[in-house]
Amino acid sequence: MNEWLVAGLALLAGLVPCGVAVVRCDVVSRLVALELAGTVDTLILLMLAQGYGRVVYVDLALTLALLSFAGGLVFARFLERHG
Amino acid sequence: MSVPVVLSAALLAVGVLAVLLSCVGVLLLPDAFDKLHYAAPANTIGPVALALAIVVRAGFDQAGVKALVVAAVLVSTNSALTHATARAAYVRTHGGWRVDPASPGPEGGRDGRPAGEVAGQTAEEEPE
Numbered sequence: 001m002n003e004w005l006v007a008g009l010a011l012l013a014g015l016v017p018c019g020v021a022v023v024r025c026d027v028v029s030r031l032v033a034l035e036l037a038g039t040v041d042t043l044i045l046l047m048l049a050q051g052y053g054r055v056v057y058v059d060l061a062l063t064l065a066l067l068s069f070a071g072g073l074v075f076a077r078f079l080e081r082h083g
Numbered sequence: 084m085s086v087p088v089v090l091s092a093a094l095l096a097v098g099v100l101a102v103l104l105s106c107v108g109v110l111l112l113p114d115a116f117d118k119l120h121y122a123a124p125a126n127t128i129g130p131v132a133l134a135l136a137i138v139v140r141a142g143f144d145q146a147g148v149k150a151l152v153v154a155a156v157l158v159s160t161n162s163a164l165t166h167a168t169a170r171a172a173y174v175r176t177h178g179g180w181r182v183d184p185a186s187p188g189p190e191g192g193r194d195g196r197p198a199g200e201v202a203g204q205t206a207e208e209e210p211e
Contacts, residue, residue, distance in 0.1 A: 011099055058153065073164065
């Protein structure tokens with residue numbers, strides 16, 4: 001248990017407010033919370049890769065960063081068209 | 084404790100705190116536009132601080148450079164994502180991208196949406 005894993009655990013706690021916001025708020029606020037959760041997930045993967053000393057797994061964080069960006073754009077376009 | 088260890092721990096604390104406070108802010112603020120403001124520090128301060136923590140500890144090897152790339156991706160895509168989300172929120176609450184004729188925005192009617200009565204109003208006011 002090094003400091004990277006502690007940081008990853010602390011970041012994991014940040015997913016709880018995002019989850020509550022996804023469940024309870026209006027539609028666009030849910031999208032905002034989902035995008036923020038994607039960012040937090042990316043950082044958690046970064047911390048886990050560093051904490052376990054597996055540099056290759058940073059690619060996972062990079063992939064998630066790009067895919068959550070694309071997913072956020074798709075959701076935004078969808079919400080814009082279908083009121 | 085050596086200087087890089089303390090520095091990377093401090094950067095870790097800054098990044099984690101920024102992200103956690105952003106999450107709490109997104110939960111507490113009432114409006115989607117207000118929430119969008121709190122998504123920004125989690126996408127800029129957080130990744131940059133955490134990537135710098137990795138670079139300070141590991142140097143510019145594969146891990147440091149990859150972490151910097153991840154931070155760069157998050158920071159650079161944040162603006163486009165924020166704009167797209169705010170645009171969706173605005174379109175949903177105002178019924179269109181360009182409602183107020185006095186404020187010139189992007190041309191209405193993108194991807195087949197008719198400019199509609201909004202463009203009609205602006206066309207009538209233009210001869211003045």
